[in-house]
Structures are given as structure tokens and as C-alpha cells.
Amino acid sequence: MWCTSCALAVEGSLKRSDGVHDVSVHYPSATLCISGTPAATQLSVLALKVKRLGYRLTELEPVGDAHARLEEESRYLTLRLMVGSLFGMWTMLASILIYASALPNEQVEQVVAWVSGAFSLPVVLFAGVPFYRAGWRTLLAKRPGMDVLVSLGVFGAVLVSIGLLWRGSSEVYFDTAVMLIVLLLVGRLVETLCRHRGLKALDALTLPNANISVYQHEHWVMVPADEVAAGMRVELAPGELVALDGTLEAPGWVNTASLTGESLPRHFHTGQKVYAGCRYLGATPLVMQVSAGVGKRRLDRLCDEMRRYQAKKGELQKLADRFAAWLSPLALVLALLTLPTALLFGTGWEEAFVRALSVLVVACPCAVGLAVPLASLAGSGQAMQQGIALRDPAALETLARIRSVALDKTGTLTTGNNSVLHWQAREGVDKHTVQRKLSAAVAGSEHPLAHALAHWSNDQREQNPEQNPDQNIEVNESPGEGRRVQLNSGEWLTLGSANWLTRQQIALPFQAEDPALAFASQVMLADEAGWLATFYLADQPVEDAAPSVKRLLASGYVVAMISGDRQGAVSWLGEQIGLAREACYAQRSPEAKARLLQALLAPTLYVGDGLNDTLSLAAADVGIAPLSASEAAREGASAQLMTPGVGGVVKLLSIAKYTRRIMVQNLFFSALYNTLALGLVAVMAIPPLVAVLAMAASSLSVTLNAARLAWAEPEENDQRAPE
Known part of the structure; x- marks a missing residue:
């Protein structure tokens, strides 16, 4: 497919088929989601109907094939853009010389006008072919889109220019046709590259064929x-x-x-x-x-x-589709009505054609097309200044409307490494002795908790180095439960869980366990005299977790923590960062995380760092990956935090709300321009050049308004709660 109009054309054609209940064609992923009777939804039946429109429908392609298809599309667009830019540059130069009256006489102007037309031919006949093809296909599907409008504008500008040249006039409009093609080719190429980049999230889920x-x-x-x-x-x-x-x-x-x-x-x-x-x-x-x-x-x-989550259309996408469905036909009807209306009022054929062409040029939504992307670009720059890299600037619009924020636990709200939270020893044993024996007991162990205990004990030993430290010379290990080690002094130490120590006939006194720390991972150490010490370990929250959650709650967001970790650890962390117990969900599989996320108030934001979070990042309206995220999470997220912690989430939401205000203002300016321009064209003749300048003026207005966002200081961003 060439554009969203192509997607709407296929969608509209299939919706009219008997037995089809619902159809959704997602242009970025080139995916068709359809429901209906088995006979109506057979691939062979659907492919035949799609083929009549000039498209090809196949089974869901592998990710590698999708990359190859988009690479081919990128080369296809790049070649046409190069031709359009090369020849269009000389067309524009010739037109500028004529408009500026920089030529010595009318004869020279006439020659330059013919030269302008000659240089425009490769652009019109080669670079613009994709627009004509898409316009024809959407007409066949009875869903004309912007490509029809662009094609008519290009052909209209060329035909009117040829007519003027034939009559000896040098006021040609080849530059109008060239400008429409080149600018829209740039937009389509950027769009294709963004679609290509979106496949990298799926690459991260695909293991190498080693x-x-x-x-x-x-x-x-x-x-x-x-x-x-x-x-x-x-x-x-x-x-x-x-x-x-x-x-x-x-x-x-x-x-x-x-x-x-x-x-x-x-x-x-x-x-x-x-x-x-x-x-x-x-x-x-x-x-x-x-x-x-x-x-x-x-x-x-x-x-x-x-892939199914990515193919689903959100409310904004559906609204954009409905807008595109009526905007293009309306502009086309206005342009077609201009020609007979002008003739009825006694206008000559030449001026009537010029008026119709002016309507087509005025109706081309250049300002509308710039309104949101420019604001997104400025907002992206602000986000980058705050240490947030936006992979999808369009996500800013959705971020401004977020109502629910879901956060992963391990690696997102926590550091991802266990550390000793608390310890207690039998009476009369000092910390130095405990750490000396613990260091020997955990030496050589592969258990991750042993690594945390070794780090804690080594800190003390660095402060009090010994000439002859204890070393283990024999180890008897029960994987997942504990180990017994014999030191070079002959003493035996036992390290492991409370249940395992009990099975080793080691009596545990009342003070060996603290019920208040039941959430933590518990490891006990015993020597030949019995229980020696108990250590409680936990994955500690990142430094800004608590203040960030507090600000989100104060701003009116629904905040939840969704984790695959055990209930005790999740509940404890929730208390540490200020989340209610009912907002902390533990022991959730990747599939359950995504289902739970979709049950929250939409639009939703998810922050996660692991491979198990990629499904939730796709299911959420916007996904964010923290600094330490895996490659899969980074590729599946719309934004990535470039600084430690989750404070960037709060900053990004603030920037997004300010950016959305700029977007709304830009859309208002561009809508006002179209309304006034079309009204002016309806009552008086406006040369296409003036229409082009009006388009430039409207584009300049939204550009300057977007620049306010780029120039604003970060602390000026809106901090109000979501509406």
C-alpha cells in the first residue's frame, strides 16, 4: 500500500462484501484484520477482491519479508525523490526568474517558461507516478483520498501551463506541480522509514537461528x-x-x-x-x-x-481515518464546482480553469500536514533536553491524554540487584565476626543472593583487612536450598533457608526470624554453636521512584505496578514508593500483564525494561523503556529514558500536554486558513501563485507557533492533571 488512502480503499471495498462483519486495514503494519463468515473470510476470496483494486493480499508475512518489502519501498521512493529534487530544482529556478521579473524581455521569459516545463516533465511523468496510481485505485474503490486531490492538482497545473504557453503567456504553473510532488514524496519516504523502524521491536523478539x-x-x-x-x-x-x-x-x-x-x-x-x-x-x-x-x-x-496489538487502531487513528474519508471528496467537489460557477458568472475558460486550479492548491492540506509534525518535532527536542529520547514523536499527542500509568517492578522501579536490607545475629556476636564467616560461607557460590551477601561482607573486610582470612576447603551444596562449608580452621558453617537449616537439625531460636520482614528474601547462617545470623535481602527501589509516583498520583493519574515477581516483594515495594496494595499486581505472566493493562482507564502508558514487557509495551497506547532496558523493550517502546530512574516519565507527560496545546492551536490556524482561502477563491479569482504563497504563509504561521515550544524553558511546561 502507498498511503493511508490505500488502506481506506481496501477497507471500504471489503466492508461491502457479504458475510463480512468488521474490517480494519492498518497501514503502518500492512495488516488486514477481518471478521465474518468462514466463506467470506477465506484468503482466496479476499485476495481476489483486493487484486481488482491493484493490491496484493497474502498470509501474514515473516518479519524478514516485511523488512525486505519496506526496503524495496524505500529505494522506490528514494529514486523518485532524487529525480524530483534534481529536475524540480531547475523548474523552480526558472519560475522564480519569471516571477521576479529578472529577465530582460518577454521573449526570454517565454523561452525560460518552456525550459521550466521541460524540466518538470521527469518530475510529473516519473516521480509523481505513485500518486496517480494510488489515486486511481482509491477511485476504483469509491474512496477517493488525498492522492486524487494531488493528482488533479498536478495535472491541472500542467494543463493550464501548457494552455498558457500555447497562447504565448509565460505565467506558467509548472512549479506548483513540482512542489506538490516533491514535498509529498519527502513525507512518504519519512513515513516508510518510520514503519521500517517499527519492525525492530519484532526483531528483538526473534531469536537468532544459531x-x-x-x-x-x-x-x-x-x-x-x-x-x-x-x-x-x-x-x-x-x-x-x-x-x-x-x-x-x-x-x-x-x-x-x-x-x-x-x-x-x-x-x-x-x-x-x-x-x-x-x-x-x-x-x-x-x-x-x-x-x-x-x-x-x-x-x-x-x-x-x-503484531496483532500493533495492528489495532486506536481512537485517534479511527478519527483521522474518518476525517480523511470526507476531506478529500469535499475538496474535490469544491474544485469541480468552481469551474462551472465561474463560467456562469461570465468568466472566460482560461480564468475559470485557473480558479479551479487555485481551489485544488488551496485545498491541499500542507498547513494541516505540518501542524502536528512540527509541534511533535519541537516537543521531541524538549524531551531530549530532559534526557528522554522519543522514537515516535507522534506519541506525544497520545501522551497528553494518558489517564493510566502502569509500571514494571524489577529493573524499572528497582535497581535490579538485591542488597542486604537488614540483618540480626545471636547475642554476643559482633558484625565483624558475622561478615568474616559469611564471606567464607558464600565464596564460590553461583546463587544471586550469595553474590549480594558477598558484596555486603566484602565491604566490611575492605575496611578491616586480615592477614589470614577464613577460606572454605570443602563444600556440600543443595541447589536452591543451601550449602555446608568447612573452613581451613576445621569449623563447619551452614548457610541457607530456614526450612533447610531445620532439616539439617539446626535449632532456630525465636529471634532468628522477624515477621515484619517476611516480604524479603531470607538467608540464615549457622556455625557449630548453632544459629549465628539471619540476613534479609530485597531489590531496592530506584532513587526517584517514590517522588515520581507521588507526583503522578497528585496529578490525577491512575498508577499501578504490574510485575511477574512474588506477592511479598511487590507489596513491600508498593509501600516503599507510596502505592496502595490494591494497585500492586504480582505474579503476572506477559500475557496477563497485557490483559490487565487493557483493563485500565485508556489511554494507557506502560513502563517496562524486559523481554517479558514487550507485549505490554505494544498493548499500551504508549510504551516507555527505562535506561537499563533490554534491546527488546527499547525497540518496542515509543520513548526511552536516557537517565537513571523513572522521573523522566513525569517530565515527558508534562512536555506532552504542552505540546498538545501547540498542536491544537496549529490545527486551528490551518483550519482558519483553509476556510478563509476557500471563501476568498469562491468570490474572486486568485492566481495559483497567490494560492501557493497563501499555503506558504499558513505553513509559516504553524512553524512559528511550533517554534514557541522549542524556545520555551522546560520548567514552563504544563503540570496540570489530565483532563
Whole structure:
């Protein structure tokens, strides 16, 4: 498809088919969503109807094919833009010389006018072809769009200019045709590049087709992942990214944060299912039996769901479609009525044609087209000054209307690393002794909590270095539960959960556990004398989490935290940052996150950093990725914070509301221009040159108004609550 008019043409044509209940054609993703009877929604039936309009309908294409298609479209547009710019430059130069009366006599002006027309031919006959083709297709579908208006404006300018040249006049309008084509080609090329960039979110969900170790014919061989079928046995190397869904044949540590959002890696037992996208953290190779190959993995289903979310039209898009559906026909009717009306009032054929051409040029929505993008560009610049990179400047319009803000927990509201929140020891034991023994007990452990405990104990040891520190010489470990180590002094230490220590026949006194800290991860240490100390660890909130949430709540937003982590950790963090318990949702899968997000007051904003957040980032009206976000989250989000914390979310919402005010003012100015200009054209003759200048004046007005936003100081941005 060439533009949104093409999408509306296909949509309108299919809506008239028997048995079709609802149709939505999403231009940016080139996707058709249709519901109806089985007979009416067969691909073969739909493809035939679409083919009659000049388009091609196929099954949902792979992401790689979509990239290739958009790359081809980009080259197609770039070639035409180069031709249009090269030849159009000389057409405009010749026209300027004539308009400025810079030529010595009328004979020279006549020659320059013919030269202007000659240079415009490659632009009109080659660069403008996509507009004519799209205009013809939309006419066939009985849904004429802006391409019809542009095509008529171009042909009208050329025909009137040829007629004037034939009569010996040098006041030609080839520059009008050239300007319309070149400016609109620039817009279409930028639009195509933005669509191409949007596919990168899907790329991030697509794992590379790397070679993996597969057991075949009693040997381990390297095979591409897409050639591995369900039932085969594959080997996972330490630190390797899991490429396929499967069940483990031995226990091991797996980091599932990318899919579940859990702050801690999990210890999987034999027979447990592991999904593609997770990472194996064990120290030795592990064997897994494949349950789902490429194309049928959970990650593939997430990718398909994300494409469906992207293809859905929001309210703003539907409103824009309805506006485009009547604007172009109305402008076309006005231009066609101008010709007979002028003739009825005794105007000559030449002047009547010029009036009709002026109406077409005046009706071209250049100012309307600039009104929102220029304000978005200025708003994007303001956001960048505040440390926020906008991947989609158009999202500013939606951000100004946000009513609900949903935040991920791990890595977004928290630092993503556990630290010791509190500790307590048996009476008579000092901190130095506890940290000395703890350092020896956790040495060599792969458990993430052990890393946090080692960091805490090493801080103390750096302050009090010892010549002969304790070292463990023997380790007996129960994965996921605890470990017993023997020091070089002969002493035995036991480290692990309370339940595991109890099973090791270690008595735990009443003071060993603090009920007020039940939300935290608990690790106990015991020596040969019994219980020694208890450590409580938690993922701490980022520095600006609490003030940012407070400002969002004070501004009237509905704020929620949606996490895949356990309930206790989520509830505790909610209390720390000022969220009510009922606004904190724990243990939610990626699919459940997206469903819950859609139940909030729309429009919605989601802030998330992991692979498990990509579905929610697509389901939300606007998605934001924090500084530490994964590649998948960055590519799926409309904006990325370039500074630590979530304070940028508050700043961006403020900038968006101020930007939207500028957008509304620009739209008002451009609408006022069109109303006055069309009214003026209806009562008096306006040369196309004057119409072009009027277009330039209207464009200048919205440009200067948008510049106010770029020049404004960041602290001047609106802080009022959403309406």
C-alpha cells in the first residue's frame, strides 16, 4: 500500500462484501484484520477482491519479508525523490526568474517558461507516478483520498501551463506541480522509514537461528535451531541462551527474568519446562528435551500477539481515518464546482480553469500536514533536553491524554540487584565476626543472593583487612536450598533457608526470624554453636521512584505496578514508593500483564525494561523503556529514558500536554486558513501563485507557533492533571 488512502480503499471495498462483519486495514503494519463468515473470510476470496483494486493480499508475512518489502519501498521512493529534487530544482529556478521579473524581455521569459516545463516533465511523468496510481485505485474503490486531490492538482497545473504557453503567456504553473510532488514524496519516504523502524521491536523478539548441540545417531552434532524438531535432545552450555522450549533432564539454575520479570534466577528440577529466551546459568552442560521448535515456541506466540496489538487502531487513528474519508471528496467537489460557477458568472475558460486550479492548491492540506509534525518535532527536542529520547514523536499527542500509568517492578522501579536490607545475629556476636564467616560461607557460590551477601561482607573486610582470612576447603551444596562449608580452621558453617537449616537439625531460636520482614528474601547462617545470623535481602527501589509516583498520583493519574515477581516483594515495594496494595499486581505472566493493562482507564502508558514487557509495551497506547532496558523493550517502546530512574516519565507527560496545546492551536490556524482561502477563491479569482504563497504563509504561521515550544524553558511546561 502507498498511503493511508490505500488502506481506506481496501477497507471500504471489503466492508461491502457479504458475510463480512468488521474490517480494519492498518497501514503502518500492512495488516488486514477481518471478521465474518468462514466463506467470506477465506484468503482466496479476499485476495481476489483486493487484486481488482491493484493490491496484493497474502498470509501474514515473516518479519524478514516485511523488512525486505519496506526496503524495496524505500529505494522506490528514494529514486523518485532524487529525480524530483534534481529536475524540480531547475523548474523552480526558472519560475522564480519569471516571477521576479529578472529577465530582460518577454521573449526570454517565454523561452525560460518552456525550459521550466521541460524540466518538470521527469518530475510529473516519473516521480509523481505513485500518486496517480494510488489515486486511481482509491477511485476504483469509491474512496477517493488525498492522492486524487494531488493528482488533479498536478495535472491541472500542467494543463493550464501548457494552455498558457500555447497562447504565448509565460505565467506558467509548472512549479506548483513540482512542489506538490516533491514535498509529498519527502513525507512518504519519512513515513516508510518510520514503519521500517517499527519492525525492530519484532526483531528483538526473534531469536537468532544459531547452531545448537543436538544428540543424533549417538553423537552430539551442531544443527541450526530451525531444523530441530520436538522430541529431540539438545545440550545447553553454561551461560547459553535457550533457543527452544523444552523440559530439563537434570536440575539447573535458569534466569527467567526476560519472560517472567522475576528478580531472582530460579532453580529448575528435572522435568520442569523451560522456554526460549531464558538463559542457563549452571556451571556444567545440561540436557533438555525439545517440546516446541521454531515457529511454535512461546516466544513466537508472543511475537504474533504483539503484531496483532500493533495492528489495532486506536481512537485517534479511527478519527483521522474518518476525517480523511470526507476531506478529500469535499475538496474535490469544491474544485469541480468552481469551474462551472465561474463560467456562469461570465468568466472566460482560461480564468475559470485557473480558479479551479487555485481551489485544488488551496485545498491541499500542507498547513494541516505540518501542524502536528512540527509541534511533535519541537516537543521531541524538549524531551531530549530532559534526557528522554522519543522514537515516535507522534506519541506525544497520545501522551497528553494518558489517564493510566502502569509500571514494571524489577529493573524499572528497582535497581535490579538485591542488597542486604537488614540483618540480626545471636547475642554476643559482633558484625565483624558475622561478615568474616559469611564471606567464607558464600565464596564460590553461583546463587544471586550469595553474590549480594558477598558484596555486603566484602565491604566490611575492605575496611578491616586480615592477614589470614577464613577460606572454605570443602563444600556440600543443595541447589536452591543451601550449602555446608568447612573452613581451613576445621569449623563447619551452614548457610541457607530456614526450612533447610531445620532439616539439617539446626535449632532456630525465636529471634532468628522477624515477621515484619517476611516480604524479603531470607538467608540464615549457622556455625557449630548453632544459629549465628539471619540476613534479609530485597531489590531496592530506584532513587526517584517514590517522588515520581507521588507526583503522578497528585496529578490525577491512575498508577499501578504490574510485575511477574512474588506477592511479598511487590507489596513491600508498593509501600516503599507510596502505592496502595490494591494497585500492586504480582505474579503476572506477559500475557496477563497485557490483559490487565487493557483493563485500565485508556489511554494507557506502560513502563517496562524486559523481554517479558514487550507485549505490554505494544498493548499500551504508549510504551516507555527505562535506561537499563533490554534491546527488546527499547525497540518496542515509543520513548526511552536516557537517565537513571523513572522521573523522566513525569517530565515527558508534562512536555506532552504542552505540546498538545501547540498542536491544537496549529490545527486551528490551518483550519482558519483553509476556510478563509476557500471563501476568498469562491468570490474572486486568485492566481495559483497567490494560492501557493497563501499555503506558504499558513505553513509559516504553524512553524512559528511550533517554534514557541522549542524556545520555551522546560520548567514552563504544563503540570496540570489530565483532563
